[in-house]
Amino acid sequence: MNSLYRDSRLYPLLVANLFSSVGTGITMTAIPWLLIQKSGGETLFGYITTAMTIIMFLLTPYVGMWIDHISRKAMLLIGEAMGLIIVAIFALCGIAGMKYDVWHLAILFASGSLYYFLFYPTLFAFNQEVFDHDQYKALNGVMEIQGQLATVISGGTASLLLTKVPLCWILSLDVLTYGIAIFCLLFIPYHRSMRKAEKSSFWKKITEGCYYMRAHPSLFWFLLASFMPFIGVMMTNYLHPIYIADVLKEDGSVYGIQSMVYGFGAAFAGAVVPFLLKRIGTELSITVTVLIYACAITLFLLVRNTLVFYVLVGLTAFGNAGTRVARSSLMMDRIPNDKIGRVDSLFRAVGFMIRAFLLSVFTGAVSLQNVLIPYAILSGLLVISGLAVLRLGTSVKKEQSDISKAL
Numbered sequence: 001m002n003s004l005y006r007d008s009r010l011y012p013l014l015v016a017n018l019f020s021s022v023g024t025g026i027t028m029t030a031i032p033w034l035l036i037q038k039s040g041g042e043t044l045f046g047y048i049t050t051a052m053t054i055i056m057f058l059l060t061p062y063v064g065m066w067i068d069h070i071s072r073k074a075m076l077l078i079g080e081a082m083g084l085i086i087v088a089i090f091a092l093c094g095i096a097g098m099k100y101d102v103w104h105l106a107i108l109f110a111s112g113s114l115y116y117f118l119f120y121p122t123l124f125a126f127n128q129e130v131f132d133h134d135q136y137k138a139l140n141g142v143m144e145i146q147g148q149l150a151t152v153i154s155g156g157t158a159s160l161l162l163t164k165v166p167l168c169w170i171l172s173l174d175v176l177t178y179g180i181a182i183f184c185l186l187f188i189p190y191h192r193s194m195r196k197a198e199k200s201s202f203w204k205k206i207t208e209g210c211y212y213m214r215a216h217p218s219l220f221w222f223l224l225a226s227f228m229p230f231i232g233v234m235m236t237n238y239l240h241p242i243y244i245a246d247v248l249k250e251d252g253s254v255y256g257i258q259s260m261v262y263g264f265g266a267a268f269a270g271a272v273v274p275f276l277l278k279r280i281g282t283e284l285s286i287t288v289t290v291l292i293y294a295c296a297i298t299l300f301l302l303v304r305n306t307l308v309f310y311v312l313v314g315l316t317a318f319g320n321a322g323t324r325v326a327r328s329s330l331m332m333d334r335i336p337n338d339k340i341g342r343v344d345s346l347f348r349a350v351g352f353m354i355r356a357f358l359l360s361v362f363t364g365a366v367s368l369q370n371v372l373i374p375y376a377i378l379s380g381l382l383v384i385s386g387l388a389v390l391r392l393g394t395s396v397k398k399e400q401s402d403i404s405k406a407l
Contacts, residue, residue: 004135004142009188014146016184017123020080021147023177025154025259027087028112030162030170033255035105036241046363048106049238050356052113057352063118064209064345068338072126073190077182079118084178086111087171094168108171121348125340128332130190136332137274140325144270148321152263159256209342212335218395219334225388226286226327227347229293229320231354232378235362236297236316242371248306261310265317273325282333283393285326290389293319294382300375 004010035041035048066075090108094100131139161170213220240258244250269289276285296315303309335343362374 021150067341155259266321289322
Protein backbone atom coordinates (compact mmCIF):
# COMPACT_ATOMS: atom_id res chain seq x y z
CA MET A 1 0.00 0.00 0.00
CA ASN A 2 2.90 2.37 0.72
CA SER A 3 3.97 2.26 -2.93
CA LEU A 4 0.63 3.79 -3.88
CA TYR A 5 1.10 6.76 -1.57
CA ARG A 6 4.58 7.37 -2.96
CA ASP A 7 3.17 7.50 -6.50
CA SER A 8 3.07 11.15 -7.61
CA ARG A 9 0.22 10.47 -10.04
CA LEU A 10 -2.19 9.65 -7.24
CA TYR A 11 -2.55 13.12 -5.76
CA PRO A 12 -3.49 15.24 -8.81
CA LEU A 13 -5.91 12.45 -9.75
CA LEU A 14 -7.57 12.60 -6.32
CA VAL A 15 -7.75 16.41 -6.36
CA ALA A 16 -9.22 16.44 -9.87
CA ASN A 17 -11.81 13.83 -8.98
CA LEU A 18 -12.62 15.56 -5.68
CA PHE A 19 -13.36 18.96 -7.20
CA SER A 20 -15.29 17.72 -10.21
CA SER A 21 -17.30 15.33 -8.00
CA VAL A 22 -18.12 18.06 -5.47
CA GLY A 23 -19.26 20.56 -8.09
CA THR A 24 -21.30 18.08 -10.09
CA GLY A 25 -22.61 16.49 -6.89
CA ILE A 26 -24.01 19.78 -5.62
CA THR A 27 -25.73 20.42 -8.94
CA MET A 28 -27.06 16.87 -9.24
CA THR A 29 -28.44 17.08 -5.69
CA ALA A 30 -30.12 20.41 -6.35
CA ILE A 31 -31.68 19.65 -9.74
CA PRO A 32 -33.84 16.61 -8.73
CA TRP A 33 -35.09 18.44 -5.64
CA LEU A 34 -36.01 21.53 -7.68
CA LEU A 35 -37.71 19.36 -10.29
CA ILE A 36 -39.98 17.50 -7.88
CA GLN A 37 -41.08 20.80 -6.33
CA LYS A 38 -42.79 21.76 -9.61
CA SER A 39 -46.31 20.65 -10.51
CA GLY A 40 -46.18 17.04 -11.73
CA GLY A 41 -42.43 17.09 -11.13
CA GLU A 42 -42.23 13.68 -9.45
CA THR A 43 -43.60 11.87 -12.50
CA LEU A 44 -41.68 14.12 -14.91
CA PHE A 45 -38.43 13.37 -13.08
CA GLY A 46 -39.12 9.67 -13.55
CA TYR A 47 -39.69 10.13 -17.29
CA ILE A 48 -36.52 12.21 -17.67
CA THR A 49 -34.48 9.63 -15.79
CA THR A 50 -35.95 6.83 -17.89
CA ALA A 51 -35.16 8.69 -21.13
CA MET A 52 -31.57 9.30 -20.05
CA THR A 53 -31.20 5.64 -19.10
CA ILE A 54 -32.29 4.57 -22.59
CA ILE A 55 -29.95 7.07 -24.27
CA MET A 56 -26.98 5.95 -22.17
CA PHE A 57 -27.82 2.31 -22.84
CA LEU A 58 -27.65 2.94 -26.60
CA LEU A 59 -24.33 4.79 -26.26
CA THR A 60 -22.70 2.29 -23.89
CA PRO A 61 -21.12 -0.08 -26.48
CA TYR A 62 -19.55 2.86 -28.30
CA VAL A 63 -18.16 4.37 -25.10
CA GLY A 64 -16.62 1.03 -24.15
CA MET A 65 -14.94 0.78 -27.55
CA TRP A 66 -13.67 4.39 -27.33
CA ILE A 67 -12.19 3.71 -23.89
CA ASP A 68 -10.23 0.75 -25.28
CA HIS A 69 -9.05 2.55 -28.44
CA ILE A 70 -8.57 6.24 -27.52
CA SER A 71 -6.26 7.92 -25.01
CA ARG A 72 -8.06 7.66 -21.67
CA LYS A 73 -6.53 10.89 -20.41
CA ALA A 74 -7.89 12.70 -23.47
CA MET A 75 -11.35 11.24 -22.82
CA LEU A 76 -11.28 12.44 -19.21
CA LEU A 77 -10.33 15.95 -20.33
CA ILE A 78 -13.02 16.01 -23.02
CA GLY A 79 -15.67 15.02 -20.48
CA GLU A 80 -14.59 17.76 -18.06
CA ALA A 81 -14.50 20.39 -20.81
CA MET A 82 -17.97 19.48 -22.09
CA GLY A 83 -19.40 19.64 -18.57
CA LEU A 84 -17.77 23.04 -17.96
CA ILE A 85 -19.12 24.55 -21.19
CA ILE A 86 -22.72 23.37 -20.71
CA VAL A 87 -22.96 24.42 -17.07
CA ALA A 88 -21.24 27.76 -17.76
CA ILE A 89 -23.86 28.64 -20.40
CA PHE A 90 -26.73 28.09 -17.96
CA ALA A 91 -24.90 29.85 -15.14
CA LEU A 92 -24.33 32.95 -17.28
CA CYS A 93 -27.96 32.91 -18.46
CA GLY A 94 -29.15 32.78 -14.86
CA ILE A 95 -26.84 35.59 -13.80
CA ALA A 96 -28.22 37.63 -16.71
CA GLY A 97 -31.72 37.25 -15.23
CA MET A 98 -33.18 34.23 -17.02
CA LYS A 99 -35.62 32.15 -14.97
CA TYR A 100 -35.04 28.39 -15.06
CA ASP A 101 -37.96 26.40 -16.48
CA VAL A 102 -38.48 22.64 -16.31
CA TRP A 103 -36.70 22.07 -19.62
CA HIS A 104 -33.64 23.97 -18.36
CA LEU A 105 -33.49 21.70 -15.32
CA ALA A 106 -33.97 18.67 -17.58
CA ILE A 107 -30.99 19.66 -19.76
CA LEU A 108 -28.80 20.24 -16.70
CA PHE A 109 -29.80 16.87 -15.27
CA ALA A 110 -29.13 15.19 -18.61
CA SER A 111 -25.68 16.80 -18.98
CA GLY A 112 -24.73 15.79 -15.43
CA SER A 113 -25.89 12.23 -16.09
CA LEU A 114 -23.85 12.06 -19.31
CA TYR A 115 -20.81 13.42 -17.47
CA TYR A 116 -20.99 10.61 -14.91
CA PHE A 117 -21.67 8.13 -17.73
CA LEU A 118 -18.45 9.07 -19.55
CA PHE A 119 -16.18 9.95 -16.64
CA TYR A 120 -16.36 6.95 -14.30
CA PRO A 121 -15.83 4.04 -16.73
CA THR A 122 -12.99 6.01 -18.32
CA LEU A 123 -11.43 6.69 -14.92
CA PHE A 124 -11.75 2.99 -14.04
CA ALA A 125 -9.84 1.92 -17.16
CA PHE A 126 -7.34 4.79 -16.74
CA ASN A 127 -6.53 3.65 -13.18
CA GLN A 128 -6.01 0.04 -14.27
CA GLU A 129 -3.70 1.20 -17.05
CA VAL A 130 -1.65 3.72 -15.06
CA PHE A 131 -1.19 1.99 -11.69
CA ASP A 132 0.51 -1.30 -10.82
CA HIS A 133 -1.29 -4.58 -10.17
CA ASP A 134 -0.30 -4.69 -6.49
CA GLN A 135 -1.78 -1.20 -5.96
CA TYR A 136 -5.31 -2.02 -7.14
CA LYS A 137 -6.95 -2.94 -3.83
CA ALA A 138 -5.55 0.07 -1.98
CA LEU A 139 -6.25 2.32 -4.95
CA ASN A 140 -9.91 1.32 -5.13
CA GLY A 141 -10.27 1.89 -1.39
CA VAL A 142 -8.66 5.34 -1.60
CA MET A 143 -10.79 6.30 -4.61
CA GLU A 144 -13.92 5.24 -2.75
CA ILE A 145 -12.97 7.31 0.31
CA GLN A 146 -12.21 10.31 -1.88
CA GLY A 147 -15.42 9.88 -3.84
CA GLN A 148 -17.51 9.69 -0.72
CA LEU A 149 -15.72 12.64 0.85
CA ALA A 150 -16.91 14.52 -2.22
CA THR A 151 -20.43 13.19 -1.58
CA VAL A 152 -20.34 14.41 2.03
CA ILE A 153 -19.11 17.85 1.00
CA SER A 154 -21.57 18.18 -1.88
CA GLY A 155 -24.50 16.88 0.20
CA GLY A 156 -23.74 19.23 3.09
CA THR A 157 -23.18 22.17 0.79
CA ALA A 158 -26.36 21.44 -1.16
CA SER A 159 -28.42 21.27 2.05
CA LEU A 160 -27.14 24.76 2.96
CA LEU A 161 -27.47 26.29 -0.50
CA LEU A 162 -30.75 24.81 -1.79
CA THR A 163 -33.05 27.25 -0.01
CA LYS A 164 -30.68 30.22 0.29
CA VAL A 165 -28.71 30.63 -2.95
CA PRO A 166 -30.04 31.06 -6.53
CA LEU A 167 -29.33 28.14 -8.86
CA CYS A 168 -27.15 30.31 -11.12
CA TRP A 169 -24.54 30.69 -8.35
CA ILE A 170 -24.63 26.96 -7.58
CA LEU A 171 -23.90 26.37 -11.26
CA SER A 172 -21.08 28.94 -11.15
CA LEU A 173 -19.47 26.95 -8.35
CA ASP A 174 -19.77 23.84 -10.53
CA VAL A 175 -17.98 25.65 -13.38
CA LEU A 176 -15.09 26.54 -11.04
CA THR A 177 -14.67 22.92 -9.90
CA TYR A 178 -14.62 21.68 -13.51
CA GLY A 179 -11.82 24.15 -14.25
CA ILE A 180 -9.74 22.96 -11.29
CA ALA A 181 -10.25 19.32 -12.35
CA ILE A 182 -9.03 20.05 -15.88
CA PHE A 183 -5.94 21.84 -14.53
CA CYS A 184 -5.03 18.86 -12.30
CA LEU A 185 -5.62 16.23 -15.00
CA LEU A 186 -3.29 18.07 -17.38
CA PHE A 187 -0.39 17.49 -14.98
CA ILE A 188 -0.81 13.72 -14.56
CA PRO A 189 2.00 11.92 -16.47
CA TYR A 190 0.43 9.52 -18.94
CA HIS A 191 1.94 7.26 -21.57
CA ARG A 192 -0.66 5.25 -23.40
CA SER A 193 0.09 1.54 -23.14
CA MET A 194 0.71 -0.42 -26.33
CA ARG A 195 -2.38 -2.27 -27.49
CA LYS A 196 -2.65 -4.82 -30.25
CA ALA A 197 -4.25 -3.48 -33.41
CA GLU A 198 -7.63 -5.15 -33.90
CA LYS A 199 -8.38 -6.13 -37.51
CA SER A 200 -11.82 -7.46 -36.70
CA SER A 201 -15.08 -5.89 -37.85
CA PHE A 202 -16.64 -2.85 -36.17
CA TRP A 203 -19.38 -5.04 -34.69
CA LYS A 204 -16.80 -7.44 -33.24
CA LYS A 205 -14.92 -4.53 -31.72
CA ILE A 206 -17.90 -3.11 -29.86
CA THR A 207 -19.08 -6.56 -28.69
CA GLU A 208 -15.69 -7.85 -27.53
CA GLY A 209 -16.86 -7.66 -23.92
CA CYS A 210 -19.65 -10.13 -24.67
CA TYR A 211 -17.23 -12.59 -26.30
CA TYR A 212 -14.85 -12.38 -23.36
CA MET A 213 -17.55 -12.90 -20.75
CA ARG A 214 -19.10 -15.77 -22.71
CA ALA A 215 -15.83 -17.63 -22.15
CA HIS A 216 -16.12 -17.00 -18.38
CA PRO A 217 -19.80 -17.63 -17.50
CA SER A 218 -19.39 -18.00 -13.72
CA LEU A 219 -17.49 -14.74 -13.54
CA PHE A 220 -20.15 -13.01 -15.67
CA TRP A 221 -23.08 -14.01 -13.46
CA PHE A 222 -21.12 -13.27 -10.30
CA LEU A 223 -20.19 -9.78 -11.50
CA LEU A 224 -23.74 -9.14 -12.72
CA ALA A 225 -25.24 -10.11 -9.36
CA SER A 226 -22.68 -7.95 -7.55
CA PHE A 227 -23.67 -5.02 -9.78
CA MET A 228 -27.21 -4.97 -8.34
CA PRO A 229 -26.41 -2.80 -5.28
CA PHE A 230 -25.25 -0.08 -7.69
CA ILE A 231 -28.53 -0.38 -9.60
CA GLY A 232 -30.30 -0.16 -6.24
CA VAL A 233 -28.48 3.11 -5.50
CA MET A 234 -29.46 4.51 -8.89
CA MET A 235 -33.08 3.66 -8.15
CA THR A 236 -33.01 5.17 -4.66
CA ASN A 237 -31.56 8.38 -6.10
CA TYR A 238 -35.00 8.69 -7.70
CA LEU A 239 -37.00 7.21 -4.82
CA HIS A 240 -35.39 8.81 -1.75
CA PRO A 241 -36.51 12.42 -2.45
CA ILE A 242 -40.08 11.18 -2.86
CA TYR A 243 -39.78 8.90 0.19
CA ILE A 244 -38.56 11.82 2.30
CA ALA A 245 -41.36 14.11 1.15
CA ASP A 246 -44.25 11.61 1.13
CA VAL A 247 -43.43 9.04 3.83
CA LEU A 248 -41.20 10.90 6.28
CA LYS A 249 -42.91 14.27 5.62
CA GLU A 250 -39.58 16.09 5.78
CA ASP A 251 -38.04 18.90 3.72
CA GLY A 252 -34.97 19.41 1.51
CA SER A 253 -32.53 19.61 4.42
CA VAL A 254 -33.14 15.91 5.16
CA TYR A 255 -32.39 15.12 1.52
CA GLY A 256 -29.06 16.94 1.78
CA ILE A 257 -28.19 15.31 5.11
CA GLN A 258 -28.92 11.81 3.81
CA SER A 259 -26.35 12.47 1.07
CA MET A 260 -23.81 13.29 3.77
CA VAL A 261 -24.72 10.17 5.76
CA TYR A 262 -24.36 8.09 2.62
CA GLY A 263 -20.92 9.60 2.04
CA PHE A 264 -19.72 8.73 5.55
CA GLY A 265 -20.96 5.14 5.27
CA ALA A 266 -19.36 4.65 1.87
CA ALA A 267 -16.07 6.27 2.96
CA PHE A 268 -15.97 3.87 5.91
CA ALA A 269 -16.37 0.99 3.45
CA GLY A 270 -13.51 2.38 1.38
CA ALA A 271 -11.27 2.32 4.46
CA VAL A 272 -12.34 -1.11 5.75
CA VAL A 273 -12.91 -3.26 2.66
CA PRO A 274 -9.28 -3.28 1.34
CA PHE A 275 -8.29 -4.92 4.64
CA LEU A 276 -11.27 -7.26 4.37
CA LEU A 277 -10.09 -8.30 0.92
CA LYS A 278 -6.75 -9.39 2.35
CA ARG A 279 -8.35 -11.21 5.28
CA ILE A 280 -11.19 -13.19 3.70
CA GLY A 281 -10.66 -12.79 -0.05
CA THR A 282 -12.38 -10.81 -2.78
CA GLU A 283 -15.27 -13.16 -3.53
CA LEU A 284 -16.36 -13.56 0.09
CA SER A 285 -16.03 -9.82 0.69
CA ILE A 286 -18.40 -9.17 -2.21
CA THR A 287 -20.88 -11.69 -0.80
CA VAL A 288 -20.87 -10.02 2.63
CA THR A 289 -21.36 -6.49 1.28
CA VAL A 290 -24.13 -7.47 -1.15
CA LEU A 291 -26.04 -9.18 1.67
CA ILE A 292 -25.63 -6.09 3.89
CA TYR A 293 -27.13 -3.95 1.14
CA ALA A 294 -30.00 -6.41 0.59
CA CYS A 295 -30.92 -6.43 4.29
CA ALA A 296 -30.79 -2.62 4.55
CA ILE A 297 -32.93 -1.98 1.46
CA THR A 298 -35.55 -4.43 2.80
CA LEU A 299 -35.82 -2.52 6.07
CA PHE A 300 -36.85 0.68 4.28
CA LEU A 301 -40.28 -0.93 3.99
CA LEU A 302 -40.67 -0.67 7.78
CA VAL A 303 -39.15 2.77 8.40
CA ARG A 304 -41.19 5.81 9.40
CA ASN A 305 -38.52 7.51 11.53
CA THR A 306 -35.96 9.95 10.11
CA LEU A 307 -33.13 8.82 12.40
CA VAL A 308 -33.61 5.15 11.47
CA PHE A 309 -33.79 6.25 7.83
CA TYR A 310 -30.30 7.77 8.19
CA VAL A 311 -28.99 4.51 9.71
CA LEU A 312 -30.33 2.49 6.79
CA VAL A 313 -28.86 4.98 4.31
CA GLY A 314 -25.48 4.44 6.01
CA LEU A 315 -25.82 0.65 5.74
CA THR A 316 -26.78 0.78 2.06
CA ALA A 317 -23.79 3.08 1.51
CA PHE A 318 -21.45 0.59 3.17
CA GLY A 319 -22.94 -2.32 1.23
CA ASN A 320 -22.80 -0.63 -2.16
CA ALA A 321 -19.41 1.04 -1.75
CA GLY A 322 -17.86 -2.07 -0.22
CA THR A 323 -19.17 -4.15 -3.11
CA ARG A 324 -17.81 -1.61 -5.61
CA VAL A 325 -14.31 -1.60 -4.06
CA ALA A 326 -14.13 -5.40 -4.04
CA ARG A 327 -15.77 -5.78 -7.45
CA SER A 328 -13.45 -3.22 -9.05
CA SER A 329 -10.43 -5.04 -7.62
CA LEU A 330 -11.73 -8.35 -8.96
CA MET A 331 -12.29 -6.89 -12.44
CA MET A 332 -8.87 -5.20 -12.51
CA ASP A 333 -7.29 -8.52 -11.54
CA ARG A 334 -9.25 -10.65 -14.00
CA ILE A 335 -10.00 -8.51 -17.09
CA PRO A 336 -7.21 -7.60 -19.58
CA ASN A 337 -6.66 -3.83 -19.88
CA ASP A 338 -7.28 -3.82 -23.65
CA LYS A 339 -10.77 -5.22 -23.01
CA ILE A 340 -11.67 -3.58 -19.68
CA GLY A 341 -13.65 -0.73 -21.29
CA ARG A 342 -15.89 -3.05 -23.28
CA VAL A 343 -16.35 -5.59 -20.48
CA ASP A 344 -17.24 -2.81 -18.05
CA SER A 345 -19.60 -1.35 -20.65
CA LEU A 346 -21.31 -4.73 -21.05
CA PHE A 347 -22.34 -4.69 -17.40
CA ARG A 348 -23.33 -1.04 -17.61
CA ALA A 349 -25.50 -1.81 -20.65
CA VAL A 350 -27.26 -4.65 -18.85
CA GLY A 351 -27.59 -2.35 -15.85
CA PHE A 352 -29.19 0.34 -17.98
CA MET A 353 -31.72 -2.17 -19.32
CA ILE A 354 -32.66 -3.20 -15.80
CA ARG A 355 -32.81 0.44 -14.66
CA ALA A 356 -35.02 1.46 -17.60
CA PHE A 357 -37.47 -1.33 -16.82
CA LEU A 358 -37.47 -0.57 -13.09
CA LEU A 359 -37.88 3.17 -13.64
CA SER A 360 -40.89 2.64 -15.87
CA VAL A 361 -42.48 0.44 -13.19
CA PHE A 362 -41.46 2.74 -10.34
CA THR A 363 -42.71 5.89 -12.08
CA GLY A 364 -46.11 4.26 -12.47
CA ALA A 365 -46.17 3.27 -8.80
CA VAL A 366 -45.15 6.76 -7.70
CA SER A 367 -47.88 8.32 -9.86
CA LEU A 368 -50.34 6.14 -7.89
CA GLN A 369 -48.95 7.62 -4.64
CA ASN A 370 -47.38 4.35 -3.48
CA VAL A 371 -43.61 4.74 -3.18
CA LEU A 372 -43.23 1.61 -1.01
CA ILE A 373 -43.96 -0.76 -3.93
CA PRO A 374 -40.63 0.10 -5.61
CA TYR A 375 -38.77 -0.55 -2.36
CA ALA A 376 -40.42 -3.97 -2.12
CA ILE A 377 -39.34 -4.80 -5.69
CA LEU A 378 -35.77 -3.68 -4.95
CA SER A 379 -35.75 -5.81 -1.82
CA GLY A 380 -36.68 -8.92 -3.80
CA LEU A 381 -34.04 -8.27 -6.47
CA LEU A 382 -31.28 -7.67 -3.93
CA VAL A 383 -32.11 -10.78 -1.90
CA ILE A 384 -31.88 -12.84 -5.10
CA SER A 385 -28.56 -11.17 -5.95
CA GLY A 386 -27.20 -11.90 -2.48
CA LEU A 387 -28.06 -15.57 -2.83
CA ALA A 388 -26.49 -15.62 -6.33
CA VAL A 389 -23.11 -14.25 -5.19
CA LEU A 390 -23.20 -16.64 -2.25
CA ARG A 391 -23.70 -19.55 -4.64
CA LEU A 392 -21.24 -18.47 -7.36
CA GLY A 393 -18.37 -17.17 -5.22
CA THR A 394 -16.74 -20.58 -4.85
CA SER A 395 -16.88 -21.27 -8.60
CA VAL A 396 -15.29 -17.92 -9.44
CA LYS A 397 -12.51 -18.45 -6.92
CA LYS A 398 -11.84 -21.96 -8.23
CA GLU A 399 -11.73 -20.68 -11.82
CA GLN A 400 -9.11 -18.10 -10.89
CA SER A 401 -7.10 -20.73 -9.02
CA ASP A 402 -7.15 -22.98 -12.10
CA ILE A 403 -5.97 -20.10 -14.30
CA SER A 404 -3.13 -19.29 -11.90
CA LYS A 405 -1.98 -22.91 -11.87
CA ALA A 406 -2.05 -23.07 -15.66
CA LEU A 407 0.16 -19.97 -15.83
